[in-house]
Amino acid sequence: MALSIFRTKPIAADGTTESSGLKKCLSAFDLTLLGIGAIIGTGIFVLTGIAAANQAGPAVVLSFVISGVSCAFAALAYAEMAAAVGGCGSAYGYSYVAFGEIVAWMIGWILLLEYSVSVAAVANGWSGYFNNALSAMDMALPDALTHSPQLGGIINLPATAIILILMGMLIIGVKQSAQLNTGMVFIKLLTITVFVSIAAFNVHPENWHPFMPYGWFNTLPDGKTTGVLAGASLVFFAYVGFDAVSTAVEEAKDPQRDVPIGIIASLAFCTIIYIIVAGLLTGIVPYTQLGVSSPVAHALKLLGYNWASALVSTGVIAGLTTVMLVLYYGLTRIILAMSRDGLLSPFLSKVNPQTQTPVRVIVITGIIMALAAGMFPLGALAELVNIGTLAAFVLVCFGVIVLRIRQPQLHRPFKNPLNPLFPLLGMISCGGLMSFLPHATWLRFLVWLTIGLIVYFSYSIRHSKLVK
Numbered sequence: 104m105a106l107s108i109f110r111t112k113p114i115a116a117d118g119t120t121e122s123s124g125l126k127k128c129l130s131a132f133d134l135t136l137l138g139i140g141a142i143i144g145t146g147i148f149v150l151t152g153i154a155a156a157n158q159a160g161p162a163v164v165l166s167f168v169i170s171g172v173s174c175a176f177a178a179l180a181y182a183e184m185a186a187a188v189g190g191c192g193s194a195y196g197y198s199y200v201a202f203g204e205i206v207a208w209m210i211g212w213i214l215l216l217e218y219s220v221s222v223a224a225v226a227n228g229w230s231g232y233f234n235n236a237l238s239a240m241d242m243a244l245p246d247a248l249t250h251s252p253q254l255g256g257i258i259n260l261p262a263t264a265i266i267l268i269l270m271g272m273l274i275i276g277v278k279q280s281a282q283l284n285t286g287m288v289f290i291k292l293l294t295i296t297v298f299v300s301i302a303a304f305n306v307h308p309e310n311w312h313p314f315m316p317y318g319w320f321n322t323l324p325d326g327k328t329t330g331v332l333a334g335a336s337l338v339f340f341a342y343v344g345f346d347a348v349s350t351a352v353e354e355a356k357d358p359q360r361d362v363p364i365g366i367i368a369s370l371a372f373c374t375i376i377y378i379i380v381a382g383l384l385t386g387i388v389p390y391t392q393l394g395v396s397s398p399v400a401h402a403l404k405l406l407g408y409n410w411a412s413a414l415v416s417t418g419v420i421a422g423l424t425t426v427m428l429v430l431y432y433g434l435t436r437i438i439l440a441m442s443r444d445g446l447l448s449p450f451l452s453k454v455n456p457q458t459q460t461p462v463r464v465i466v467i468t469g470i471i472m473a474l475a476a477g478m479f480p481l482g483a484l485a486e487l488v489n490i491g492t493l494a495a496f497v498l499v500c501f502g503v504i505v506l507r508i509r510q511p512q513l514h515r516p517f518k519n520p521l522n523p524l525f526p527l528l529g530m531i532s533c534g535g536l537m538s539f540l541p542h543a544t545w546l547r548f549l550v551w552l553t554i555g556l557i558v559y560f561s562y563s564i565r566h567s568k569l570v571k
Contacts, residue, residue, distance in 0.1 A: 109203035128278045131361035138348045138369025140284040140425035146341020148419045152398020159334030160316040161385040166334035171374035174342045176529030177496035178370045180503045182363035185349045186517040193349045194495040201502035212555035217491040218434035226476035229423040230261035263477035270469030287425040294418025302383035336539035347433035359516040435464045445568040493537045500529035
């Protein structure tokens with residue numbers, strides 16, 4: 104028993120994986136836009152202002168730099184593992200090769216929570232912006248159809264509907280979904296361009312003073328944290344999603360070349376955009392006025408640009424749509440990988456021969472997330488996304504070091520520079536961000552891990568393909 108839970112999954116010498124039946128149709132450009140689609144969303148349109156107002160002040164720029172650097176180390180590790188190990192399981196698949204089955208299972212279990220909760224939580228935010236857009240046209244839905252039962256409604260209908268629409272897109276095919284993502288990405292990049300163009304001519308340098316009103320890190324009597332480092336642990340959510348690119352390995356035309364490009368290019372582009380927007384946002388409006396649900400639109404309205412504020416709201420809707428699409432896509436591919444390995448039911452590993460997509464997984468997860476988004480306010484659970492993602496990042500960085508020692512002869516089309524320094528810095532920086540998260544988040548995280556262990560020892564350990 105002790106040895107079996109640490110059995111590792113072999114990989115081919117060239118890093119290729121078994122034929123999956125998935126359609127190879129994504130280029131490096133598609134993968135880069137997939138990453139941008141997942142990253143630019145809630146973070147830039149919402150968290151920038153909230154972190155500035157409540158935790159970091161104008162120094163939120165430094166919070167984005169710290170989170171971005173931490174993610175950069177993790178991105179390099181993901182790029183090496185994606186090129187060398189392959190597979191659509193992301194950190195789950197890499198851990199299976201480097202550490203063994205039990206660690207892989209727990210990471211997979213964490214990723215299921217991360218992606219599914221993210222999709223349902225973002226759908227709730229999307230619903231609010233969508234209904235605001237309808238209100239502007241005097242077509243607002245009644246509260247009973249935009250609030251969950253806990254909030255006095257019947258169902259959050261827009262949140263449920265958007266997930267079901269995305270479910271249909273993913274069933275049709277990954278290339279069509281990528282095309283939808285591309286269109287939405289250009290809409291939100293246009294939105295950001297409009298904001299930057301206006302804000303650049305309305306900066307008041309006095310708004311940047313004091314630059315660091317909350318210091319580096321402080322713990323308040325009520326347990327809440329403030330400061331640049333606390334802001335970094337919050338805005339880290341803005342970077343969640345670039346790892347979803349690594350779930351597209353089996354649908355990439357040239358995965359060993361294109362996936363590393365997609366991961367690194369999307370993260371670098373978005374980090375630059377975040378720093379520019381955060382700097383301008385705190386320069387045009389005092390940071391104390393940015394603690395609202397849509398700070399970018401709010402700031403433009405304060406400047407008198409109502410048309411630009413309305414355009415930003417449109418960009419938010421497009422941005423949140425692509426975030427949900429890419430995370431939903433990543434969730435289905437991770438489940439597919441775990442099912443093919445026998446850790447989940449083989450019923451979930453069937454790929455439809457017509458659409459060349461895992462229709463069963465797409466439908467089952469879509470219905471579950473649609474119901475969750477419609478029936479539950481998921482604010483508390485959304486905190487789990489950051490801690491789960493950071494845990495996965497730490498293990499992927501560690502996995503690079505382990506595989507360099509265990510399999511030095513493994514073909515690595517992309518190599519992490521300055522090994523083991525960069526992977527170690529990734530582990531330290533991501534682990535440090537985990538330490539700034541609230542104790543309640545850690546408790547919920549441990550409960551989820553306990554449930555995962557129960558599932559593993561009651562089903563997965565006996566049905567694993569490595570048993571044979």
